[in-house]
Each structure stands twice: as C-alpha cells, then as structure tokens.
Amino acid sequence: MKRMLSGIKPTGRVTLGNYIGAIKPFVSYQDEYEMFIFIANLHSMTIYQEPKELRQNTRDLIALYIAAGLDPEKVTLFLQSDVLEHAQLGWYLGCMVSMGELSRMTQYKDKASKNEVIGAGIFNYPSLMNADILMYDPDYVPVGEDQKQHVELCRDVAERFNSRYSETFKIPEPLIAKVGGRIMDLQNPTKKMSKSDENGKGTIYILDDINVSKKKIKSAVTDSDGHIHYDPENKPGISNLLEIYSILSNRSIEDIEKQYDGKGYGEFKTDLAEVVGNELEKIQARYKEITTGSYLDDVLEAGAAKARPIARKKLSKVERKIGITIKK
Numbered sequence: 001m002k003r004m005l006s007g008i009k010p011t012g013r014v015t016l017g018n019y020i021g022a023i024k025p026f027v028s029y030q031d032e033y034e035m036f037i038f039i040a041n042l043h044s045m046t047i048y049q050e051p052k053e054l055r056q057n058t059r060d061l062i063a064l065y066i067a068a069g070l071d072p073e074k075v076t077l078f079l080q081s082d083v084l085e086h087a088q089l090g091w092y093l094g095c096m097v098s099m100g101e102l103s104r105m106t107q108y109k110d111k112a113s114k115n116e117v118i119g120a121g122i123f124n125y126p127s128l129m130n131a132d133i134l135m136y137d138p139d140y141v142p143v144g145e146d147q148k149q150h151v152e153l154c155r156d157v158a159e160r161f162n163s164r165y166s167e168t169f170k171i172p173e174p175l176i177a178k179v180g181g182r183i184m185d186l187q188n189p190t191k192k193m194s195k196s197d198e199n200g201k202g203t204i205y206i207l208d209d210i211n212v213s214k215k216k217i218k219s220a221v222t223d224s225d226g227h228i229h230y231d232p233e234n235k236p237g238i239s240n241l242l243e244i245y246s247i248l249s250n251r252s253i254e255d256i257e258k259q260y261d262g263k264g265y266g267e268f269k270t271d272l273a274e275v276v277g278n279e280l281e282k283i284q285a286r287y288k289e290i291t292t293g294s295y296l297d298d299v300l301e302a303g304a305a306k307a308r309p310i311a312r313k314k315l316s317k318v319e320r321k322i323g324i325t326i327k328k
C-alpha cells in the first residue's frame, strides 16, 4: 500500500477551502492508501494564538476530520506536538536549507511584506514541515495549491540529505487536485479563501450556521455576463462556485454547465446554497456526536502511539548518519 501524509494548522476556524482542498480528498484516499494525518499545532505557533482559542480550534479540527468521514481505525490521526521527534528532525533539516531558499517561500514573503514584526518561526516554518513529511516516508503529500512550493522545497532538501549522507528519505510527490486545489474568497475571487478573512463574508466556515453559509453563497461576487461557464481567468467568481458545486455534488463541471445552460445566476446560486447547506449539515450533526466524552482524546492517544515508533526509528537513523549518535 502506498503511503500518504498531510496536516492542517489549527489556526482559526476550518474553512470550506480546507475541506475541499484537503479534508475531503483525505477521506476519499483512506481506503486505498496508508494515511498519516495530523494537526500541525506546532506550526500554529508561528502567529500568536489566544491559548483558549487554540485549544478549541485544535479540538474542532480533529473532530471535523472525523465528522467529515476520516476513520481513525484506518488512518493514523495525531497531534504534531505529541510526537516530539518532529521538532528535533526539524532542527537538523533547518541546518540543511539555505536562508535564500527559505526567503523565496511565498507564504514567508507575504507575511514579511506586511511590515509587521514577525517571529523567526515563520521563516523556518518549512523545515518543520519537511520533518513532518520526511519522518514517515510518504509517497504522496495531498495539499492545496498554496502548499506546493513547500513540498517542492521538501523534495530538494531530502535529495540533498540523501546525497550527502546516503539514501535516508523517500522523495515525496505533492498531490494537488485539478479541481478544488484553490478555492477562492467568495467576495474577492482573485484571492484564496482563507481562515484569516477580515470580515468573514468571503469565507465559509464548516461550523458556520447553515443559513449564514447559504447567504454567503447567495451573495458571492460573480460578473455581469450572465453565462454559467468555467473560465477561471475571465470569470473567477462563477468558476469558483462551479468548482465548489462540482466537488460537493461529485459531478463534472461540464455536466453542471449543461444543467444551467440558459439559466440565471440566481437559480444556480440558490441550488448551490442547498448543496453546501446539506454537506455542512451532515458534518455538523456528526461533529456534535463526537465532541462529547473522551472519544477525541482516545483517538489522539492511539494515533500518537502508532506514529511515535516510526518517528523514533527515523530520527535514530538520521542521528546515526549525521554523527550525532556516538555509540558504535
């Protein structure tokens, strides 16, 4: 069985972009791949998190993975901070990447260009992500479009390590869906839908009130041409809605275009609002069931117990190769 690994940061509330770009694909892969899915809570520290909110967002994220259909019996689900080896391997790998490479990362450049004081963690963030990935030798890393650059850097660092110290890490492939890899903001469809949307109108949160999320779809920005057609360059708003529709209804974009040929945006948006509302309703119902009692803690404990021995073994191998281990 081929192996997959991916993670999501528990910063802010989980969005429809995270769901379509990451969580839903994870669910679809779980029967065919051996999967390691984790909560990147160490990564969340790169930006200040109010501790109470971080705790809640972390619990919500693990619950949403399961509510969306991930089965903890099949998938190794764990908290990054429960496997201490990640931070240690992150340190070694951070010593094997150049400042130039790190400063070319778009995510860092965006933050640095905002003229705010930023912590060093945001700069070295990809090294920890490299450790998360290389620790488990995955064949594939399913991510949204915005993380592709990080996975490519990870491949470079793994190759560098392997050629310097001999074969140690498998070179992972990023896996990005052709449709849904970059869900856009509903109010500004040239910008990615993000957890940190200022007024929240352009972002659907998975735990949003159903009526609120329907309203957001109905008031999504489109264009004045009135034709339901997929053309991300010239019709970013409608194209984004078509992608959301296609993924959530498991239908092709062409099929949906045909259904709405000659019909108006109003009807299309009303139907899509129903599709989104139904999907969220299902997830929210399951979310309510699993957030009571100690179920989530048990899942995390079992997940960490499966991940730790693999991480321990890989870190020992690395430490032997680089000369940190002194025992012969």
Ligand code: TYM
Pocket: 005, 006, 007, 008, 009, 010, 017, 018, 019, 020, 021, 022, 040, 043, 128, 129, 132, 133, 141, 142, 143, 144, 145, 146, 147, 180, 181, 182, 183, 184, 192, 193, 194
């Ligand atoms: P994060 O938490 O920003 O996002 C989690 C996942 O959701 C995807 N995503 C989107 N996909 C489509 N449309 C959107 N609008 C959208 N917004 C977010 C992201 O691409 C990502 O797949 N660095 C990672 C977390 C991480 C990780 C890893 C991922 C840490 N270690 C190792 C993979 C492997 C991050 O910040 O994702």
